[in-house]
Structures are given as C-alpha cells and as structure tokens.
Amino acid sequence: LRGSEEDVLRAPMPGSIVRLDVDAGDTVTTGQPLLTMESMKMETTLTAPRDGTVAEVHYAVGQSFDRDSVLLTLEPAQ
Numbered sequence: 001l002r003g004s005e006e007d008v009l010r011a012p013m014p015g016s017i018v019r020l021d022v023d024a025g026d027t028v029t030t031g032q033p034l035l036t037m038e039s040m041k042m043e044t045t046l047t048a049p050r051d052g053t054v055a056e057v058h059y060a061v062g063q064s065f066d067r068d069s070v071l072l073t074l075e076p077a078q
Contacts, residue, residue: 006049009072015039016064026054051077
C-alpha cells in the first residue's frame with residue numbers, strides 16, 4: 001500500500017460488514033460515514049479519516065474480517 005497510514009481504514013475489531021456507504025471512485029470528506037460493521041451484536045460506523053477518493057473497498061456486505069484487516073483504501077483528493 002502506498003502513502004500514509006491515513007490511506008487505509010483498518011478494522012478496530014473482528015466483525016462483518018453490514019452496510020457500505022461508498023464505492024470505489026467516490027470522493028469523501030473527513031468524518032463522512034464509509035461503512036458500518038457489526039461486532040459482538042454492536043454496530044459501529046467507521047468514517048473517513050481525511051478528504052480523499054475511495055481507491056478500493058476490500059470487503060462486501062456480509063463478509064467477515066479479523067482485527068486490523070484493511071477494509072477500505074483511500075487516495076488523496078484530486
């Protein structure tokens with residue numbers, strides 16, 4: 001992966017994707033909801049750490065992941 005740590009959105013805990021709010025190619029702003037994950041029956045919405053463009057969404061709704069998995073990759077705003 002290129003760029004800084006802010007270019008990747010990592011899972012804070014193991015879980016699964018319950019909602020995606022963005023697709024690859026979408027422009028996002030700091031604080032914008034990107035996806036909602038479920039872990040231990042609790043839903044958590046993860047937001048954009050900075051302005052940018054969604055380079056890749058690594059998981060689909062319903063897919064499970066481990067802690068620290070890369071869920072989404074950003075590239076700098078153009």
